Amino acid sequence: MPQERIGVYVCHCGSNIAGTVDVEELTAWAGEALRHRGVVVARDYKFMCSSLGQDLIAKDIKEDALTRVVVAACSPHLHEATFRKACADAGMNPYLCELVSIREQVSWVHTDKAAATAKAKAVISGGVERVIHHAPLEPMSVPINPATLVVGGGIAGIQAAMEIADSGFHVYLVEREPSIGGHMAQFDKTFPTLDCAACILTPKMVSIGSHPHITLLTYSEVEQVDGYVGNFNVTVRKKASYVNSDLCTGCSVCEEKCPKSVIDPVFEAGLGYRKAIYRSFPQAVPKFPVIDADNCIYFDTGKCKACEIHCEAGAIDFEQEDQILELNVGNIILATGYDLFDARRETQYGYGRLANVFTSLEFERLTNAAGPTNGNIVLRDGETTPKSVGIIHCVGSRDRKFNNYCSVICCMQSLKFAHLVKERTGAEVFNFYIDMRTAYKEYDEFYQRVLSEGVHFIRGRVAEVTDVSNTPEEEDKLVIQIEDTRIGRQRRIPVDMVILSAALEPRHDSDEVAHQFGISCSVNGWFIEKHPKLDPVATMTEGIYIAGCAQGPKDIPSTVTQGAAAAARVLGRIQQKEMALEPIRAEVTEALCSGCRICNNLCPYTAIVFDEAKEVSVINAALCQGCGTCVAACPSNAISGTQFSNEQVMAQLHGLLMLNIMEPVVS
Amino acid sequence: MNNEQFEPVIIGFTCNWCSYRAADLAGTARVKYPPNVRLIRLMCSGRIDPTFVLQAFAGGADGVLITGCHPGECHYLEQNLKALRRTMLLQRTVAQFGIEPERVRLVWASAAEGVYLANAITEMVEEIRALGPLNWPQVAALNGKSHVLTPAIASVVVSEELVEAAI
Numbered sequence: 001m002p003q004e005r006i007g008v009y010v011c012h013c014g015s016n017i018a019g020t021v022d023v024e025e026l027t028a029w030a031g032e033a034l035r036h037r038g039v040v041v042a043r044d045y046k047f048m049c050s051s052l053g054q055d056l057i058a059k060d061i062k063e064d065a066l067t068r069v070v071v072a073a074c075s076p077h078l079h080e081a082t083f084r085k086a087c088a089d090a091g092m093n094p095y096l097c098e099l100v101s102i103r104e105q106v107s108w109v110h111t112d113k114a115a116a117t118a119k120a121k122a123v124i125s126g127g128v129e130r131v132i133h134h135a136p137l138e139p140m141s142v143p144i145n146p147a148t149l150v151v152g153g154g155i156a157g158i159q160a161a162m163e164i165a166d167s168g169f170h171v172y173l174v175e176r177e178p179s180i181g182g183h184m185a186q187f188d189k190t191f192p193t194l195d196c197a198a199c200i201l202t203p204k205m206v207s208i209g210s211h212p213h214i215t216l217l218t219y220s221e222v223e224q225v226d227g228y229v230g231n232f233n234v235t236v237r238k239k240a241s242y243v244n245s246d247l248c249t250g251c252s253v254c255e256e257k258c259p260k261s262v263i264d265p266v267f268e269a270g271l272g273y274r275k276a277i278y279r280s281f282p283q284a285v286p287k288f289p290v291i292d293a294d295n296c297i298y299f300d301t302g303k304c305k306a307c308e309i310h311c312e313a314g315a316i317d318f319e320q321e322d323q324i325l326e327l328n329v330g331n332i333i334l335a336t337g338y339d340l341f342d343a344r345r346e347t348q349y350g351y352g353r354l355a356n357v358f359t360s361l362e363f364e365r366l367t368n369a370a371g372p373t374n375g376n377i378v379l380r381d382g383e384t385t386p387k388s389v390g391i392i393h394c395v396g397s398r399d400r401k402f403n404n405y406c407s408v409i410c411c412m413q414s415l416k417f418a419h420l421v422k423e424r425t426g427a428e429v430f431n432f433y434i435d436m437r438t439a440y441k442e443y444d445e446f447y448q449r450v451l452s453e454g455v456h457f458i459r460g461r462v463a464e465v466t467d468v469s470n471t472p473e474e475e476d477k478l479v480i481q482i483e484d485t486r487i488g489r490q491r492r493i494p495v496d497m498v499i500l501s502a503a504l505e506p507r508h509d510s511d512e513v514a515h516q517f518g519i520s521c522s523v524n525g526w527f528i529e530k531h532p533k534l535d536p537v538a539t540m541t542e543g544i545y546i547a548g549c550a551q552g553p554k555d556i557p558s559t560v561t562q563g564a565a566a567a568a569r570v571l572g573r574i575q576q577k578e579m580a581l582e583p584i585r586a587e588v589t590e591a592l593c594s595g596c597r598i599c600n601n602l603c604p605y606t607a608i609v610f611d612e613a614k615e616v617s618v619i620n621a622a623l624c625q626g627c628g629t630c631v632a633a634c635p636s637n638a639i640s641g642t643q644f645s646n647e648q649v650m651a652q653l654h655g656l657l658m659l660n661i662m663e664p665v666v667s
Numbered sequence: 668m669n670n671e672q673f674e675p676v677i678i679g680f681t682c683n684w685c686s687y688r689a690a691d692l693a694g695t696a697r698v699k700y701p702p703n704v705r706l707i708r709l710m711c712s713g714r715i716d717p718t719f720v721l722q723a724f725a726g727g728a729d730g731v732l733i734t735g736c737h738p739g740e741c742h743y744l745e746q747n748l749k750a751l752r753r754t755m756l757l758q759r760t761v762a763q764f765g766i767e768p769e770r771v772r773l774v775w776a777s778a779a780e781g782v783y784l785a786n787a788i789t790e791m792v793e794e795i796r797a798l799g800p801l802n803w804p805q806v807a808a809l810n811g812k813s814h815v816l817t818p819a820i821a822s823v824v825v826s827e828e829l830v831e832a833a834i
Contacts, residue, residue: 075687075691075694076708077687077688077691101691101694103694104690104691104693104694104695105690105691105694105706106702108693108694108695108697109693109694109697109698109699109700109702109785110699110700110701110702111699112702115702116702118702119702119705122705123705126705126707515744518744520739520740520741520742520744521739522739522740523737523739523740528740540684540742540743584710602713602746602749604743604744604745604746605743625743626710627710627711627713627714627742627743627746628709628710628711628713628714629711629713629714629743629746629749631714631716632713632714632715632716632717632753633749641710641714644709644710644714646716646718649707649709649714649716649719650718650719650722652707653678653707653719653722653723653726654726656678656705656707657676657678657705657723657726657727657728659726659727
């Protein structure tokens with residue numbers, strides 16, 4: 001190998017490095033001890049990242065004909081890009097520059113100057129050995145398909161789809177249920193302003209349904225995702241609705257005539273009924289009903305067809321089959337929302353056992369004017385108005401038995417419930433809370449308002465809800481047993497109705513969905529963002545973005561914000577038209593590949609496929625994310641990883657152990 | 668052996684997305700740990716080739732620290748589990764070589780766990796210090812062997828030549 005001409009640049013970083021590392025000695029050492037490895041120039045400078053420091057490097061590259069550069073300074077995560085650019089500007093391939101960390105990994109974490117300087121020498125030695133094996137690389141460029149897939153038609157997905165479509169780019173919006181709207185469509189009022197949810201949501205839904213740049217695919221699910229950023233191929237199954245949407249006018253006569261009523265576990269949260277042919281709710285978008293084949297009398301017995309008989313448009317089509325659609329998109333936004341914690345799991349609160357214990361979602365339907373009780377707050381018998389109501393916070397949240405996290409919305413939601421009960425029934429309302437969490441704009445003001453309305457607040461975790469009475473006042477009541485931690489006493493509070501503010505949980509299938517789209521879930525099951533603070537809408541997989549509760553519990557304003565933010569990120573990508581990808585990739589040397597296929601199943605991105613004709617494995621460079629697992633696993637050493645090759649890692653190891661300096665034990 | 672305290676050399680393999688950033692964070696937070704660990708950045712703990720570890724020992728390291736994202740938080744979905752698998756096998760293998768398996772240690776550290784990583788490093792340095800030097804190069808020399816194992820990469824070069832010759 002012809003010897004490289006290497007420049008070593010040691011940064012003082014003011015006193016950040018120079019305070020603990022003897023930079024002059026280090027520089028002199030690098031120039032001497034590593035000369036036989038090709039180091040032709042070694043310099044130190046106060047701030048290497050400054051324009052003067054960068055000029056120093058650029059000048060040497062030009063005048064000393066350097067072929068490699070090692071900068072010993074801060075973490076590559078801080079200034080790798082800076083120094084690569086400086087080298088590129090001076091005419092050197094940027095990937096021939098290596099930044100080694102002697103600040104975060106040396107001067108800031110060690111105190112002994114001699115030991116720190118010695119370690120810094122090893123670190124530079126490692127960098128020099130490594131950079132010798134670097135190869136010039138070019139970033140890969142992939143074109144960006146301007147179409148976008150949005151998965152989930154709740155408010156997050158609606159917002160994201162609308163922003164992108166309004167900018168003139170096409171959006172495919174896929175929703176599992178027959179209508180978009182998500183959980184927000186189930187609510188009556190929204191905190192803290194008590195806007196009617198339907199009044200602010202349904203106009204947006206209508207715009208989605210009629211938007212020229214949106215293809216709305218309801219009653220559909222994503223089956224498969226292939227490809228990579230800029231060029232995803234998505235397979236969507238559009239379930240048979242048995243209603244021809246070209247003919248249907250959305251008159252809803254079929255719903256009236258359908259003789260089969262079933263409990264609606266989704267939209268009505270199990271509190272109301274729908275027909276076997278149904279729309280989720282009257283303002284559904286699209287307006288077309290679907291036939292639930294599992295409950296349809298015709299599909300069960302071969303008789304009935306009441307809907308078909310009464311449909312003047314002739315839109316009922318019992319022969320319809322599932323459609324498989326292939327979509328090509330450049331970016332994907334996942335806004336798949338949340339599931340409500342199954343309150344039956346908190347057995348001591350009696351949900352499912354004691355009739356008048358309701359979940360928060362049930363109560364939303366109870367207060368909704370379009371709900372099963374027309375908005376009347378009544379007990380499970382459908383007529384009695386409660387005289388006292390207990391609202392229990394943190395059911396399934398902040399509880400080591402179930403979910404450690406705070407579900408964010410429950411405090412405000414419970415305050416809203418308290419207000420609505422008070423306003424509509426005049427009942428006594430008790431809130432049982434652990435901590436009151438009313439952060440964000442106008443939330444605490446709402447809390448003050450509910451306090452002034454005479455709602456009782458009892459701090460503590462409810463031990464039990466029981467119908468066993470100890471006193472005459474408790475007879476025929478639900479008794480809430482709690483330690484009131486503000487007075488340090490056990491209390492029993494009899495009420496007519498109990499509302500459980502149940503936790504928000506990740507969708508039951510979030511793991512499968514994450515796997516399908518090549519992203520990860522946290523321990524709790526929420527989709528993981530690229531960075532919790534600085535990049536909360538992107539994911540580690542390029543081209544896949546997340547929004548709304550799928551990323552973690554959040555209220556409507558935050559959900560809308562995140563939906564819009566995800567859209568903005570996608571629009572940015574689309575405007576770029578093509579995108580540069582870091583050239584950290586694995587490659588197969590065909591001549592060495594034995595075709596054993598060990599690597600094929602190791603790749604999490606299915607980037608490795610087997611070429612049956614050549615009997616070798618082939619890596620799709622655009623799919624490969626560069627983790628290097630296959631490189632490590634290949635028994636034939638047929639796979640090499642650019643920028644992290646075996647040679648580079650081994651050389652760095654060699655350098656770190658100072659084997660390039662030491663006399664070998666045996667020559 | 669003189670009376671000076673034995674200062675082990677430990678090679679640490681880090682994941683670009685979690686443990687390397689944890690090391691950065693330890694620095695930013697000025698958390699102190701002994702200077703015996705020298706880190707190598709990989710894109711993923713799944714990149715760990717067992718040869719790297721053996722080569723580190725052969726080159727004079729007294730211990731090897733492998734660090735990656737917590738299970739379930741891998742940047743590349745689940746490649747850290749492959750690192751786990753390999754590490755467990757490797758610990759059994761080095762034990763058969765007569766090397767204490769504690770010299771290979773696997774630590775999960777997220778990008779937020781700077782203090783945790785620093786503590787894990789400190790703990791490992793103490794443990795290896797108690798174990799004493801590995802001295803593989805010297806032992807190998809006594810047995811008349813070179814201090815470096817036949818590297819996997821050398822075999823690649825050879826086989827590439829062979830392939831070319833064959834063609």
